[in-house]
Amino acid sequence: MRVAIIGGGAAGMMCAATLQEMNSATDIFLIERNHSLGKKVIISGGGRCxxxxxxxxxxxxxxxxxxxNKFLTSAMYGFPPEAVYAWFEMHGVPLKTQPDERVxxxxxxxxxxxxxxxxLFEKSRVHVLVNHSAISVKKNGKQFAIVCKSKQEVLLVDSVVIATGGQAYRQTGSTGDGYAFASxxxxxxxxxxxxxxxxxTKEQxxxxxxxxxxxxxxxxxxxxRHIFEDRFSSHIRGLVDLLFLHFQR
Ligand SMILES: Cc1cc2nc3c(=O)[nH]c(=O)nc-3n(C[C@H](O)[C@H](O)[C@H](O)COP(=O)(O)OP(=O)(O)OC[C@H]3O[C@@H](n4cnc5c(N)ncnc54)[C@H](O)[C@@H]3O)c2cc1C
Incomplete structure (x- = not known):
């Protein structure tokens, strides 16, 4: 069995680790366009993740x-916060919970x-293909054919997971390619x-x-010409709805 995961961010890395833990005989190809994994993960939470x-x-x-919440229900019950906490600690990352409940x-x-x-990937059948930017994913009989920019070989796999992230912070590599592949x-x-x-704002x-x-x-x-008005109201404990910052464009 050969599985390709396109995108080596939070979702792609966790998917590869879980697949590998479920079946260590599966060949997993983790395709990432950056020269290293998890670029956005590293900057998340102000670099603390x-x-x-x-x-x-x-x-x-x-x-x-x-x-x-509907979409997340099965994933959240399947791998709830306590299990996430235990998974990282078991794999050698001690965690701490702040008073605002962030871990x-x-x-x-x-x-x-x-x-x-x-x-984890070094000692498993997860083949990390960094500097690989997927440009097309096509059905090829029962398999999938993946082509990466400037690479000669076509990768043939039995299953493909699209984990290319959204479009926020495009400089981290997530440019929304996955939407086109899926479509x-x-x-x-x-x-x-x-x-x-x-x-x-113009004002300082x-x-x-x-x-x-x-x-x-x-x-x-x-x-x-227009007046824009909107209410930001999440009612989420520990989360602010509006925050003033000093950042400038
Ligand atoms: C500034 C900032 C702070 C954040 N802080 C937090 C936080 O504290 N806690 C938290 O839980 N979340 C935080 N987030 C959100 C979190 O980072 C994202 O939810 C998470 O990274 C999403 O993971 P993902 O795997 O879906 O996508 P991404 O992490 O975006 O990963 C997608 C990967 O796919 C790769 N890729 C895309 N297209 C291709 C292609 N065609 N070929 C090959 N590779 C491709 C990209 O290079 C990228 O590495 C933060 C986000 C930002 C921007």
Missing amino acids: NVTTGIHDVTTVLTNYPRG FPVSDNGEDVVGVFER ELGHTITPLAPSLNAFF WPADISGLSFQDALITAFGN
Whole structure:
């Protein structure tokens, strides 16, 4: 059995590790366009990588995903936060839970999280193909044929997992290619929507109140012709709905 996973981010790495733990005889090809795995994972949580939540009740966790709770239900019950915590500790990354329920490596270093996978893959049949950018995935009889940019060989596999991420922080390699692959294979793509957004203002004063946060915020922005108004209200414990930052474009 040969399986290709396109995308060596959080989902792709965990998928490869789980497949390998389920069946060590499977040949797994983890295809990543960057020169290393988990570029976005390493910058997440301000470089500390917030791996899960300290909230153990799955129903409560799911209420924190207003748009995705139905989709996430089976995955969340199959691999709940406590199991995620235990998995990382068993694989050599001690974790800690902060008072706001976020869970980080004790080392506060996201690279330790990626390191777990790198070590696992070294001694298994996970073939890590970095510097490989998939450009097409086609059905080839019962198999799939994957072509990577500037590479001669066509990779033939029995199953393919698309784990190319969304389109946020494109500089980390996630440019949304997976939507085209999935669509070409006959899947339906639901409309995309951002879940975390920044407004940049002409005015400088927001920098002076950097760090000030609100829950349940109503934003009104005045343009030349339009007035934009929206309410940001997640009702999520420990999460702010609006945060002023000093970042400039
Ligand atoms: C600034 C920031 C902070 C964050 N902080 C947190 C946090 O603290 N906690 C948390 O849980 N989440 C956090 N997130 C969200 C988290 O990083 C993402 O949810 C997670 O990385 C998504 O994982 P993924 O595997 O789906 O996609 P990604 O991590 O985006 O991985 C997709 C991978 O696919 C590769 N790829 C794409 N197209 C191709 C192709 N054609 N060929 C080969 N490879 C390809 C990309 O290079 C990339 O490595 C943060 C995100 C950002 C941007």
